[in-house]
Amino acid sequence: MLQIQIGDIIDNQYEILKKLSQGSFGIVFYGKSIKTKKGVAIKVEKQEMANFGSLIREVEMLSKLKGVPQIPELVWYGEYKKCNIMITKMLGHDLIYYQKQYKQFSQHSINSIAYQLLWILEQIHKQNIIHRDIKPENILSKNESDKIYLIDFGISKDADSNFTHKKKVLPFIGTSRYACISAHQGIEQTPKDDLESLGYVLIxxxxxxxxxxxxxxxxxxxxxxxxxxxxxxxxxxLCFGCPNSMLKYMRYVKELKPTSRLKYGMLRGLFLSKLQNTNKLGLDWTNQGMKLEKKKHHKKQRNSCDLNFQSCVTIRRPFLIETQTNLNVKTIAAQEELIVSSDNGTSHTQFSIVETKGSKNSVQYGFSVSDNVDCLAIQQNNNMAKVSTFEGIAEVCSLQSQSFEQQLMESEHQDIEIKCNLLHFTSVYFNFKNPIQQQIFKQHYQVKEIKSKN
Structure with missing residues (x-):
């Protein structure tokens, strides 16, 4: 019975943290190096399966493939609690994990997977190693990486071995869904059979x-x-619903003989041409990560306008207090008018705001919202100075009668809620440096000057 548990520390440096998966030959745990704090995959062979030598074979294969990119890097192997254990670097999640998340991979992502796996298979075939178990569960990738990794060499075969089977028909080996025809027929597998299994995976x-x-x-x-x-x-x-490149791939693979020389470059070209015709890079999960990063970046840019937003609050807060002061304190009045044009049936709403400071200074500015305008502008006229946004307000000197100021004060007390909302609207939505809002305003709004009614 397997005695290894979560919390065990192997070789005084690798701690088992949680269980990842379980198969017929053993269990895979997630662990961390106590020294480096980096994640590792801990593969434990079941004691009852030790006679098959699956883990020992995988250690031999990984040792021979040492230095080959996109292949698990062997960190430690040995015996712990009478169980054979192999530890490799953590390489991410398998394709089944991502398939559950995204339901359907994009064709670009599948082309990228095919292109990389063909390169990996070429490298291991150069070392005369045949994988014999190509399936989505043995293909890994990280969320932040565009790379694909091929794992699980437990049933791989070293073609350099002098061992030959005396049996005419070999027992089935592999995964039935993706296994090559040779595996079903009991024939010794060759590198071309890995390509056939890859074809089934891609389909x-x-x-x-x-x-x-x-x-x-x-x-x-x-x-x-x-x-x-x-x-x-x-x-x-078989290839119904797949691009034409997949049909060409399977036709080539089916015509191969055990002694045929494989044209990996030509096969990669079938998928490379598709990758070159798009601007998207990476896999579906890395593209999604890029989108999230861009979203965070845009959000950070919007948050950079906090000072402007706070300035709106500081304007609004004293504004509420100043309504209870005497006539020497500046006040603001707002008016709203709906203007309908009889020529083309369009309408627009016109707002005006008048700010006074007793009998010393006064300023008035306005804007209109129309449903058929496409520009944003404030024009200079009479005593009004030209301003580009509502950040700047030009003050002009004028003398107004006491009665007019009293009327403004009374109007202010009556319409204080309207003035607050209007000031908040103009400060946040017009003065906010938001490129999306600016684009909307350029299409739908126009700001005009309202003449003084002195």
Whole structure:
């Protein structure tokens, strides 16, 4: 029985934190290095499966592939609590994890996966290693990375080995959904069979279906039925719903012989041409990360206008207090008029605000909102100075009668709520340096000067 538990510390430096997955051969835990604080994947072989030597074989394969990019880097291996253990660097989540998140991968993302996996397979085939278990669960990627990683070399084969099977028919090895026809026929697998399995994976990622997925798992003859269906299915039917490059890929792979020389570059070109015809970079999950980063950046830019927003509050707050002071304190009055044009049936609302400071200074400015204008402007006229936004208010000297000031004061007390909302609206939405709002205003609003009614 497996005795390793969460919280155990292996070799006094790797702590087991949580369980990631479990298979027939063992369990994979997530852990951290006590020294570096970096995440690691801890693969523990079940004691009852130790006779198969799966973990020892994987350690040998990773040692031979040391230095090959996008392959797990072996950190530590040995025995702990009578269990064989292998520790590698953490490489992210598998494609099934991302498929549950995004439901359907974009074609660009699938092309990127195909292109990278073809390069990885070329590198391991150069080392005479055949993976023999290509499937989405063995293909990993990180949220912040565009790279694809190929893992789980537990049933891989070293073609350099002098060992030869005496049996004429070999037992099935691999995953039935994505296994090559040779695996079903019991024939020794070669590098071309990895390419066939990759083709099934890419078709599944594109259409989320393969013709033999309808066969019941409880069927005793399931493996034989899947193998025969893979042999007899038409490629046009198999690749239905996939781009033409996928059909070309499968046609090439099906015509290969065990001794054929594989043209990896030509196969990558089928997917590279699709990648060059788009401006998008990376995989679906990294593109989503880029979008989130841009969203955060835009939000940060909007927050940079906090000073302007606070200035609006500081204007509004004393404004509420000044309504109770004497005539020597500046006051603001707002008027609203609806103007309808009889020529074209359009209408616009006109606002005016008059600010007074007793009998010393006065200023008035206005704007109109129209449904058929496309520019934002404030024009200079009479005693009004030209201003570009509502940040600047030009004051002019004029002498007004005491009765007029009294009328403004009375109007202010009556319409204080309207004035506050109007001032808040003009300060925030017109003076706010928001490029989206500015674009809307340029299309729908126009600011005009309102002449004084002295």
């Amino acid at each position: 599944y990622l594109t259409t989320q279906h393969l013709p033999w997925m309808n066969i019941e798992k409880t069927d005793v003859q399931r493996l034989d039925k899947i193998g025969k269906l893979k042999e007899s299915v038409l490629l046009e039917e």
